[in-house]
Amino acid sequence: MSVAYEAHEYDVLVVGAGGAGLRAAIAASAAGAKVGVVMKSLLGKAHTVMAEGGVAAALANVDERDNWKVHFSDTMRGGAYLNQWRMAELHAKEAPERVRELEAWGAVFDRTHDGRILQRNFGGHRYPRLAHVGDRTGLEMIRTLQDHGIHRGMTTHMETTLVALLLDDGRIAGAIGYDRERGRLRVFRARAVVLATGGFGRAFQITSNSWEYTGDGPALAYRAGAELMDMEFVQFHPTGMVWPPSVRGVLVTEGVRGEGGVLRNSEGKRFMFDDIPPLYRNQTADNPEEGWRYVTGDRNARRPPELLTRDHVARCIVREIKQGRGSPHGGVYLDIAWIAEKIPNAGEHIRRKLPSMYQQFKELADLDITREPMEIGPTTHYAMGGVRVDADTQMSSVPGLFAAGECAAGLHGANRLGGNSLSDLLVFGNRAGQYAAEFAQQHGPARPDEAQIEAAARAAVAPFERAASAESSPFLIQQDLQVMMQSHVGIVRRADEMEQALTKLENLRQRAERVGVAGNREYNPGWHTALDLRNLLLVAEAITRAALERKESRGAHFREDFPEKSPEYGGFNQVLRRGGDGRMELRRQPLPPMPAPLQVIIEEMK
Amino acid sequence: MASATFKPSGVREGLHGEDRGESKMSRAIFRIWRGATAPRDTERASQSGSGFVDYPLEISEGMVVLDAVHRIQAEQAPDLAVRWNCKAGKCGSCSAEINGMPRLMCMTRLNHLPLDKPVQIEPMRTFPLIRDLVTDVSWNYSIKRRIQPLTPRPPDDSDGTWRVQQQDMDRVQEFRKCIECYLCQDVCHVLREHQGFDEFAGPRFFTHMAALEMHPIDQGSRLKALREEFGLGLCNITKCCTKVCPEGIHITDNAIIPLKERVVDEYFDPLRMLFRRKTK
Numbered sequence: 008m009s010v011a012y013e014a015h016e017y018d019v020l021v022v023g024a025g026g027a028g029l030r031a032a033i034a035a036s037a038a039g040a041k042v043g044v045v046m047k048s049l050l051g052k053a054h055t056v057m058a059e060g061g062v063a064a065a066l067a068n069v070d071e072r073d074n075w076k077v078h079f080s081d082t083m084r085g086g087a088y089l090n091q092w093r094m095a096e097l098h099a100k101e102a103p104e105r106v107r108e109l110e111a112w113g114a115v116f117d118r119t120h121d122g123r124i125l126q127r128n129f130g131g132h133r134y135p136r137l138a139h140v141g142d143r144t145g146l147e148m149i150r151t152l153q154d155h156g157i158h159r160g161m162t163t164h165m166e167t168t169l170v171a172l173l174l175d176d177g178r179i180a181g182a183i184g185y186d187r188e189r190g191r192l193r194v195f196r197a198r199a200v201v202l203a204t205g206g207f208g209r210a211f212q213i214t215s216n217s218w219e220y221t222g223d224g225p226a227l228a229y230r231a232g233a234e235l236m237d238m239e240f241v242q243f244h245p246t247g248m249v250w251p252p253s254v255r256g257v258l259v260t261e262g263v264r265g266e267g268g269v270l271r272n273s274e275g276k277r278f279m280f281d282d283i284p285p286l287y288r289n290q291t292a293d294n295p296e297e298g299w300r301y302v303t304g305d306r307n308a309r310r311p312p313e314l315l316t317r318d319h320v321a322r323c324i325v326r327e328i329k330q331g332r333g334s335p336h337g338g339v340y341l342d343i344a345w346i347a348e349k350i351p352n353a354g355e356h357i358r359r360k361l362p363s364m365y366q367q368f369k370e371l372a373d374l375d376i377t378r379e380p381m382e383i384g385p386t387t388h389y390a391m392g393g394v395r396v397d398a399d400t401q402m403s404s405v406p407g408l409f410a411a412g413e414c415a416a417g418l419h420g421a422n423r424l425g426g427n428s429l430s431d432l433l434v435f436g437n438r439a440g441q442y443a444a445e446f447a448q449q450h451g452p453a454r455p456d457e458a459q460i461e462a463a464a465r466a467a468v469a470p471f472e473r474a475a476s477a478e479s480s481p482f483l484i485q486q487d488l489q490v491m492m493q494s495h496v497g498i499v500r501r502a503d504e505m506e507q508a509l510t511k512l513e514n515l516r517q518r519a520e521r522v523g524v525a526g527n528r529e530y531n532p533g534w535h536t537a538l539d540l541r542n543l544l545l546v547a548e549a550i551t552r553a554a555l556e557r558k559e560s561r562g563a564h565f566r567e568d569f570p571e572k573s574p575e576y577g578g579f580n581q582v583l584r585r586g587g588d589g590r591m592e593l594r595r596q597p598l599p600p601m602p603a604p605l606q607v608i609i610e611e612m613k
Numbered sequence: 614m615a616s617a618t619f620k621p622s623g624v625r626e627g628l629h630g631e632d633r634g635e636s637k638m639s640r641a642i643f644r645i646w647r648g649a650t651a652p653r654d655t656e657r658a659s660q661s662g663s664g665f666v667d668y669p670l671e672i673s674e675g676m677v678v679l680d681a682v683h684r685i686q687a688e689q690a691p692d693l694a695v696r697w698n699c700k701a702g703k704c705g706s707c708s709a710e711i712n713g714m715p716r717l718m719c720m721t722r723l724n725h726l727p728l729d730k731p732v733q734i735e736p737m738r739t740f741p742l743i744r745d746l747v748t749d750v751s752w753n754y755s756i757k758r759r760i761q762p763l764t765p766r767p768p769d770d771s772d773g774t775w776r777v778q779q780q781d782m783d784r785v786q787e788f789r790k791c792i793e794c795y796l797c798q799d800v801c802h803v804l805r806e807h808q809g810f811d812e813f814a815g816p817r818f819f820t821h822m823a824a825l826e827m828h829p830i831d832q833g834s835r836l837k838a839l840r841e842e843f844g845l846g847l848c849n850i851t852k853c854c855t856k857v858c859p860e861g862i863h864i865t866d867n868a869i870i871p872l873k874e875r876v877v878d879e880y881f882d883p884l885r886m887l888f889r890r891k892t893k
Contacts, residue, residue, distance in 0.1 A: 049696075050754060051793055052704040107773055113763035113828065115782050115789055122776035140786065146703065147789060157754075158762050165751075188743055217698045251675020257701045367701065370720055371677070475691065482687035526692030529649070530744045533691030 010464040012183070012192040017043035017162070018447035019440070020182060020197035022169060022224065025053035026145075027412025027432035027439070028203030029152035030105075032161045034440025035201070040447050042161040043195060045184060047219045049165050051153045054205050054217050055432070058145025059260035059363070060129055061137025062433070063426030064102035068119055069126040070306060073134040075099040079605070080612035082427060084286065085131040085316050086391075086420020087562040087572070089237065089580060092601045093398035094418040098427070098434050105433035106138050112155040114147050116140055128265045128302060130314045131424040133290065133612075135304075142260045142361050148429060167193060169223065170538060171463035172200065172231040172408065173455035179231070179407035180453035183463045187535065190528025192464050196455065198447035201401075201439045202228060202410040203432075206390035207546045208241075209485075209539075212493035214387040215247055215258035221539040222546030224414030228394045229545060233403040235583045236416040236596070237392035238546070239553035240563045242423055243498045245270075245320035247386025249338035254371045256386040259341065259364060261425045263381075264313040266360050267302045268343040269295075270324070271380070272332035278339075279312035282323055287315055299349060318422045318563045321385040325498055328384065338384035344377055353377065385498055389428065391419040391563065392553070395582055401439035407446055407453070411439035416580075421562020470537040473523030481522050481537040488515050488543060496551050501567045505555045512551065516544050552593055553581045641723065643668045643681050644731040645693070651742040652735050666690075667731060672723055678734060679707055679718035682746070694745035702859060705794030709746050710735045715796040715857045737799040750795055756814050759842070763825055764833035777829045788824035788868060790860040793817065797854035797864060803847050813844035816854035816864045823868035826875065836872075836879045845872060 019035040021028045024046035035042045046053065065078040078099035083090050110116065110124065116138050117125040126135040140147040157163075169184035173194075181196040204224030208216030225235050246259040264270075272278050283291050291312050292298040298311025313320065324339050334340055343361070347353035354377035358365050361376070368374040368381060394403050394410035396417060401409045412432040419427060473479070495508035519540045524533040559573035560566050579595040586592040601609075646652055648663025658664060668685045679697055686693045697707040700719045707718040712726065712733050726732055740748035769776045797816040803809040814822075822835045822843070839845040852865045862868070879885065 048698055048704075048706065049750070052698045052706050054699070056704045056792070057699050057701065110774065111765055111768070113765075113825075113831075115785050115828070118777055118779040118782055122778050123774065125779075140789070143703070143790065146792065150789065154757070154762060157758050165754075188749075217700065217704070219698065252673065253676045253680040254701070363703070370702070371722070372675075480687070480691060482691065486687070524691065530694040530747055531692045532686060532694060 010192060010461055012194045012460070012464065014194045014196065015043060015164075016196045017041050018197065019043075019199045019201060019443045020045065020195050021201045021203060021440070022182065023053065023203035023205060023414070024050055024163070025055040025203060025205055025412065025432065026148055026152060026429060027436035028053070028201070029149070029156050030433050030436030031201045031203055031411055031440030031443065033152065033156050033159055034437045035444040036159045036161050038441055038444035040444035043164060043197070044161055045164040045167045045169060045182075045195065047166065047168050050163055051149055053149060054220060055145045055149045055429075057215065057217070057258060058148070058429055059142040059258065060262040060265065061127055061139030061144045061426050062102075062106055062148065062429035063129070063132060063136050063424065064106040064138060064430055065099060065136060066103050066106065066124060066126060066138065068123045070134040073136060076608045077133050077612060078102070078136065080609050081132050082418070082424060083420070083609060085422055085424040085427075087422060088420065088577060089561070089598070090420030091398050091417035091599065092605055093599070094435070096605060097398065097438070098418055098431060101434045102430040105430065105437060109148065109151050109433070112151050114140070114151040116147075127262065128310065128314065129425045130261055130264070130320070131316045132426065137426040139262070141359075142262050142363050144429065164193070168535065168538065169227060170467045171459070172227050173459050173463075174231060174405070175453035175455055177232070177406065178450070178453055179405055180455040182227075183460055185467060185528075187530050190531065190534070192467070194460055196452070198450055198453060199407045199409065199443035201443045202394060202408070202414050203412050203436060203439070204414045206393075206413040207543065208387045208390070210489065210492050210543050210547045210550065211241075211387035211497065212489040213247065213256040213385075215244060215256055216387065222542045223539070224410060225393050225549070226542035226545040228403055228405070228408060228410065229549070229583070229585060231405055231408065232585065233405045233408060234395040235392065235549055236395035236580050237420070237553075238549040238583060239557050239581065240391035240421050241387060241550060242317055242389040242391060242563045243321045243385040244388035245317055245324055245385055246341055246383040248372065249334070249382050249384045250336040250372060257367070257371070258386065258388065259381060259383050260361070261317070263341060263343050263361060263364060265302065266343065266357070267299065267346045267349070268313065268341050269311070269345065270313050270320070271340045271342055272327045273334060274332055278327050278332070279315070279320065279323060283312055283315070284319060291315065316422055317425065318565070321498060322565060324385055334382045336382055338382040340380040341383045342380035344379060389413065389423055391421065391423055392416045392550075399438070400442040401435055402442060402446070407450065409439040409443045411435040421564060467538060468528070470522050470524045470534060471528070473521060475523040475525040475533070479518065479522045481519075481524065481533055481540055484515060484518050484522065485536060485540055485543065488540075488547060491515070492547055492550070496547075496554055499565055499567050500554055502555060505551050508551045509548070509555075512544060512548050519544060548591060549583050552591055553583060556581060556593055638671050638673050639728070641670060641672050641681070641728040642731040643670060643685060644733045645682070645685070645746070646735040647693070647745055649742060649744045651738065653738055665733070674724070676723045677719055678711055678721045678723065678732065681723065681732070682718060682734065694743070694747045696747045703792060705792030708737055708794045708796050708799065710737060710799075715799045717794060717796070717859050720859055737795070739799045739801075739805045740795070752810055753793070753795055753798060753817065756818050757821065760818060760822060761825070761833045761835050761838065763828060763831050765830045766832045775830050781829045784867065785824050785828050787862055788820045790862055791817065791820055792860060794859060796857045796859065800853045800857045802851065802853070803844070809844060809847060813847050816848075816869065818843065819845065819848070819872060820862060820864050820868040823872055826872065836876050839872060840876050840880060845869070845876060
């Protein structure tokens with residue numbers, strides 16, 4: 008039996024149209040490749056629009072002491088030195104050029120007094136480094152890339168979801184998927200594929216991520232034989248909304264703290280002064296006055312403890328809540344209104360600097376942030392882990408298969424600094440696009456055989472052949488998975504809970520195999536959720552296995568049963584791949600040795 | 614340091630008292646358009662079985678319309694088609710007409726709607742229907758592709774950068790807040806009533822072109838296209854677009870009217886007309 012499908016052929020197929028995908032498509036196009044971009048949503052709607060605070064690049068517009076070396080060492084320190092040093096180096100060196108180029112394509116960044124791109128303070132960055140547009144930097148970036156990209160000759164396939172990658176004798180040959188509108192199967196033959204699918208926050212209950220974030224890239228790559236890395240490192244952003252319940256998890260930008268916002272418990276105490284990690288003690292203010300001078304631009308002041316790295320701030324918040332000093336709805340207070348004590352026209356200042364935060368709280372929580380503190384708590388935000396790639400080219404272990412942005416691993420190590428995600432997707436989106444185009448030029452067309460296409464197509468429509476029932480509702484299975492992962496593999500982890508999680512994941516997988524959907528293939532969300540579930544279950548297993556094996560606490564990964572950092576575990580990344588018997592195999596991959604000049608930089612900046 | 618504005622736990626009393634996360638439940642009915650034939654096509658809709666379906670639902674405090682739609686999807690109608698992404702008013706995907714008003718479902722709170730009668734949710738009427746609440750907005754993408762992109766003047770500096778003052782960025786930044794939800798297109802009578810898709814770009818793209826025309830480093834000109842190709846003259850400034858914009862962009866006052874003035878200056882200024890005739 009052969010299946011009916013619509014066929015397309017490209018040199019480079021880009022999967023995902025967020026920042027990394029669009030930047031890759033622009034780069035591949037510029038290198039002369041015929042480029043197709045598939046995306047789960049409409050063009051311009053990808054999760055990049057949610058990025059608020061800014062894009063980190065050592066432009067040194069605000070503080071001339073900044074340069075790539077400082078950015079490099081900040082990134083490595085933030086990642087607890089599990090980062091791939093080569094990626095951190097390339098990122099720090101190339102980010103400024105990638106940001107300037109956005110300006111040439113129409114991005115309207117906020118300005119300094121002398122008319123250059125303004126930069127703001129952010130957690131873990133030594134100098135003001137984040138180029139920004141108020142608190143909607145991601146929207147500005149995606150619109151700029153979108154409006155530039157549509158004139159660069161790429162073909163877009165909107166609302167199209169992939170179900171499998173196709174191979175030709177071990178090399179990438181394309182992908183198969185379906186369009187949401189009609190549910191028609193589509194086969195994309197390609198000489199190179201760039202995955203830019205973002206993260207997998209939807210594996211958890213409380214998340215700032217949109218429905219699209221189901222780990223498609225890592226799951227597709229894993230099934231095609233590629234390796235995943237650093238899957239245990241999931242970033243819980245310290246400040247998500249907690250009330251009302253329907254918006255629980257929606258992000259509150261770190262920019263609030265960058266503009267002087269402070270964290271307090273129910274006793275009114277600024278609890279972040281209570282626990283400043285030794286690694287950051289020299290750079291952190293030990294009194295509120297110095298912290299305020301820092302956020303208002305005093306170059307001799309040290310940063311307030313609210314701007315410590317996200318993993319640390321999130322854990323301090325959890326501690327306050329657990330010890331009974333939380334807010335009424337299970338969070339703590341984030342207060343920006345207090346700056347009225349310090350500056351005239353504070354209300355107007357807050358509305359200008361944080362317009363979408365003002366609007367978000369006003370409309371969704373009936374709260375005026377210029378007058379009252381916000382209630383916030385940690386929310387699943389970002390995946391440091393993902394597809395293991397070569398640092399320079401972004402190619403995975405499958406020839407012709409590339410990955411960039413959040414769905415790739417390596418740059419951020421155990422914890423990402425705010426602002427490093429937008430620069431990540433520009434720098435490595437560009438590199439992935441470039442090298443994918445080069446790969447396509449150097450290799451002839453690949454031919455996926457019909458048997459692969461048929462098997463993937465059958466699996467995709469299988470849920471229609473099973474009866475829909477309440478027990479097999481894909482939405483309920485997804486909810487159960489999210490609740491389980493939140494409680495068993497969340498911010499604070501323990502071996503026994505994670506062992507249970509593995510058993511529960513097996514049960515969920517069995518339920519998922521019985522999922523039946525009603526209706527037809529046209530724009531059917533039940534069907535889409537059933538297919539996304541397979542990916543979510545796969546990444547959930549990878550997160551859990553890696554988290555169980557890392558018997559220490561480092562960066563975003565916190566073990567209650569191993570609360571300290573262990574030197575032994577500081578020497579390797581954990582890599583997962585599918586073994587011969589179909590089971591997930593985990594191995595320790597020693598960190599590549601860092602060249603002496605980079606080691607010197609890190610020592611100097613300590 | 615004590616803060617004058619800081620008010621611990623009692624702070625939210627007026628809204629939800631001392632409860633710790635539990636919320637008051639009540640019931641409401643959601644009247645949702647189902648099917649692949651659009652509501653405006655009354656006759657064909659009834660023949661094809663498309664129409665409003667009532668879904669009763671338990672609702673809790675703080676819910677928005679999109680939450681209700683999701684709950685109905687999970688519990689009652691798994692194939693109910695709805696387009697959404699960020700659920701935070703930032704991506705502009707979940708546009709619909711709620712009790713007849715074009716709005717984002719994720720930013721419309723149930724406690725701002727009368728719940729003693731059914732909440733009516735239907736797809737945007739101006740665009741072709743795909744199914745249920747999802748419309749085909751691809752026409753908008755085809756318009757944007759026809760607009761001259763940013764055409765920058767040479768950089769001011771040897772490192773490839775420009776010097777631009779914040780005040781010159783301000784007015785462009787207002788337009789750049791657009792999330793492309795197309796609610797302004799949905800409500801505009803030139804498109805909605807007169808189907809002017811072939812001769813009119815609509816408020817979204819007038820805002821887009823205003824952002825380009827007023828961009829401090831742009832050297833392009835879209836005035837000819839605005840007049841001849843994109844039907845700027847067809848807009849009779851009824852300001853419906855401004856009223857529905859979820860980002861509060863002053864589409865009519867700050868984008869469309871200044872563009873109209875520029876077109877008038879370019880084409881109808883007597884001195885310029887004379888000059889043009891002489892140089893022809």
